[in-house]
Amino acid sequence: MPFDPLVTAVVETSLNRLIQDDPELGRRLTRLKGQVIQVHLKELNKTLTFVFSQQIDVLADYEGEPDCFLSLNLSVLPELREQANITDLIKQDKLDLRGDIQLAQKFAQLMKDCKPDVEEWLSRLTGDVVAHSVVQGAKNVSFFLKKQACKQQSHLAQVLTEEWQITPPPLEIAYFCDQVDTLASQAERIEKQLNKLLEKA
Known part of the structure; x- marks a missing residue:
């Protein structure tokens, strides 16, 4: 076919x-x-x-x-x-x-x-009790796997930032960004002052 x-x-x-x-x-x-x-x-x-x-x-x-x-x-x-x-x-x-x-x-x-509706379809083959048990079991396994995946992700993030120090923690990144913004503002002010001095000269 x-x-x-x-x-x-x-x-x-x-x-x-x-x-x-x-x-x-x-x-x-x-x-x-x-x-x-x-x-x-x-x-x-x-x-x-x-x-x-x-x-x-x-x-x-x-x-x-x-x-x-x-x-x-x-x-x-x-x-x-x-x-x-x-x-x-x-x-x-x-x-x-x-x-x-x-x-x-x-x-x-x-x-x-x-x-x-998987449970409804399954109940036609196996009966209500078995269908409900199978679907509920599948949901529990899915929830458990998602929870484990979140734990592993969180653990990996901690290892990378704290133990191996490959990536900086979020607070350090925020502090660095603030410093960059401050430096950019200072550079802009100095540039304006220089332009004023050059105009007077």
Whole structure:
């Protein structure tokens, strides 16, 4: 099976399953009914076309003209929900947008909210108790790993600044910056005095 049809099939099936499981997402889908949005993903250099009807159809090839065209990195998509962000992203060359801005915002909101409820899906296979235990265990492990990573980062910072003295502590950096500012001010005053003396001479 070619790569593009496989990707579009996975994306389409996943989105439609998530929308079926959440009535609120279903209501949002009806607001996009009849619209066509094309998204060019810069990281993959691929274009996906989302056709909205009773469900979402995801196409790799589309001949018609979309109602909205977006070219962006995936990480930018959540930022589209706020109209102020859209202008900034266009100025920063992070987004190329042609068509209806409000349509882009509705699409971004829908994609952001299409998050799988892992516990719900797992409970269909294993039952509620096992699913809850597995998800809770995964959250605890994730929290523990994050905590350990923060500890290691803090320890490394202390070793670098205090024991090995490779980098100066933050207070020393602040003090140095203050001294530089003071010196710059003094140099400016001396330069002005010299210019006055030269004008008199």
